[in-house]
Amino acid sequence: MKYDVTIVGGGPAGSTAAKFLSEKGFKTLLIDKCKFPRDKACGGGIPIRVLDRFNYLKNTDLINSYSYGGIAFSPSLKYKLELIESKPFVAMIIRRKFDHGLLKLAEDSGTNVYEGKKVVDIKISEDTAKVFLDNGSIIDTEFVIGADGVWSTIAKKTGLHDNNRGLAVCVLKEYKLDEATVDKYFGNNRCGHLYTRFKNIVGYGWIFPKKEHLNIGIGSIIKSSDDSNIKVNLIDLFNNFIDTLKKQKMVPIDLETDGVKGGALPIYPLDKTYSNRVILIGDAAGVINPLTGEGIYYAMSSGEIGANVISKALESENTSEAFISKYQTYWKKDFGKDLDLLISSFKVKQKQSTEKYFKMASKDKKLTELLIRSITGQISIKDNKWKIAKRIILGSIKPYLIRD
Numbered sequence: 001m002k003y004d005v006t007i008v009g010g011g012p013a014g015s016t017a018a019k020f021l022s023e024k025g026f027k028t029l030l031i032d033k034c035k036f037p038r039d040k041a042c043g044g045g046i047p048i049r050v051l052d053r054f055n056y057l058k059n060t061d062l063i064n065s066y067s068y069g070g071i072a073f074s075p076s077l078k079y080k081l082e083l084i085e086s087k088p089f090v091a092m093i094i095r096r097k098f099d100h101g102l103l104k105l106a107e108d109s110g111t112n113v114y115e116g117k118k119v120v121d122i123k124i125s126e127d128t129a130k131v132f133l134d135n136g137s138i139i140d141t142e143f144v145i146g147a148d149g150v151w152s153t154i155a156k157k158t159g160l161h162d163n164n165r166g167l168a169v170c171v172l173k174e175y176k177l178d179e180a181t182v183d184k185y186f187g188n189n190r191c192g193h194l195y196t197r198f199k200n201i202v203g204y205g206w207i208f209p210k211k212e213h214l215n216i217g218i219g220s221i222i223k224s225s226d227d228s229n230i231k232v233n234l235i236d237l238f239n240n241f242i243d244t245l246k247k248q249k250m251v252p253i254d255l256e257t258d259g260v261k262g263g264a265l266p267i268y269p270l271d272k273t274y275s276n277r278v279i280l281i282g283d284a285a286g287v288i289n290p291l292t293g294e295g296i297y298y299a300m301s302s303g304e305i306g307a308n309v310i311s312k313a314l315e316s317e318n319t320s321e322a323f324i325s326k327y328q329t330y331w332k333k334d335f336g337k338d339l340d341l342l343i344s345s346f347k348v349k350q351k352q353s354t355e356k357y358f359k360m361a362s363k364d365k366k367l368t369e370l371l372i373r374s375i376t377g378q379i380s381i382k383d384n385k386w387k388i389a390k391r392i393i394l395g396s397i398k399p400y401l402i403r404d
């Protein structure tokens with residue numbers, strides 16, 4: 001049998017694309033090297049706009065809890081920005097359950113799923129694409145979607161991979177506590193906490209309180225696009241971070257630091273995210289917020305956009321690369337500008353200027369709100385960049401005159 005679309009990777013990107021394609025009636029196969037439920041190193045905090053855009057999630061039990069605010073500390077821990085609200089701010093998920101749930105939604109829509117099978121190669125010819133599995137099977141398909149994460153085999157085999165791509169790494173531990181203990185430390189509002197540039201890393205430490213879990217981690221860029229490598233010992237930093245949190249009485253004193261998990265994430269999109277009969281979505285394409293590493297919204301959105309473009313190509317029987325190139329045009333139009341702005345703000349975000357912005361924003365509630373909302377994906381940076389720039393310019397020249 002020939003499939004219309006074969007999706008490699010059953011994370012949020014792949015499962016979302018699979019669900020949309022199957023709902024349109026296309027013969028869709030999804031292959032993942034893991035058996036589900038599988039875990040994935042992740043903070044598990046997703047902006048509310050994920051639920052607004054993919055509102056079918058609201059009818060599931062895939063959201064663990066909600067956080068009603070965010071608190072961010074400056075590198076020196078001297079300044080604190082805080083925004084707490086009465087409505088949900090960030091939705092918290094447990095990745096093992098969330099990813100399995102998304103995969104089941106795709107399966108319920110008609111996707112054929114192969115679990116525990118690794119894709120090792122693909123070959124593209126004039127009239128078909130072939131996907132090669134590690135057990136020797138070969139799949140015949142019109143299109144391939146590479147949704148196979150940061151180390152994407154599909155990106156490498158199609159030559160779309162960039163050896164110099166920027167990369168961040170994180171270590172984390174998701175502590176299972178009881179609800180009363182999380183209540184004691186984080187109350188009902190379950191605010192997420194960020195420790196920006198903790199110990200001078202090009203990254204941050206985080207605490208994401210969930211219903212009965214604390215997800216605590218630390219991450220740093222280790223390779224930037226200018227090919228400079230940054231050396232960090234994340235295990236030492238994680239231990240140091242937990243000690244600091246204990247000293248601040250932010251977490252229970254008996255939290256152990258063994259059994260951490262690690263993961264990598266891209267920080268910039270690839271220059272080209274499609275080739276003949278192939279598109280890349282999610283981390284495989286590098287669509288992610290470079291400041292926070294928040295990638296699930298972009299993974300699912302690129303999955304949706306990719307599914308739409310491939311549907312149109314199949315409907316119009318136009319499998320040309322020129323047609324498929326619309327995928328990149330559409331995702332850029334959707335969220336590309338926001339990613340560009342986040343990338344450029346990240347490039348100028350030196351340690352001293354970070355401390356300076358924290359100091360400025362700590363005296364300006366409006367700027368605090370704009371920064372926290374745009375960095376956590378609640379508002380578009382593109383639509384608010386001038387408001388942010390105005391507050392920063394005002395804050396630089398007349399800090400004591402700022403009024404709301």
Ligand SMILES: Cc1cc2nc3c(=O)[nH]c(=O)nc-3n(C[C@H](O)[C@H](O)[C@H](O)COP(=O)(O)OP(=O)(O)OC[C@H]3O[C@@H](n4cnc5c(N)ncnc54)[C@H](O)[C@@H]3O)c2cc1C
Binds near residue numbers: 031046148295
């Ligand atoms: C430590 C850490 C913390 C993070 N925290 C957050 C957060 O709080 N919020 C947020 O929004 N984002 C977060 N992210 C980013 C987020 O995890 C990713 O952006 C998201 O998982 C991307 O989804 P995806 O479907 O593209 O890839 P993935 O979720 O990585 O899924 C890829 C899938 O492909 C499969 N696969 C890989 N290779 C093959 C192969 N050759 N054959 C078959 N299958 C294959 C894998 O088994 C996997 O299931 C974090 C990332 C890390 C590393």
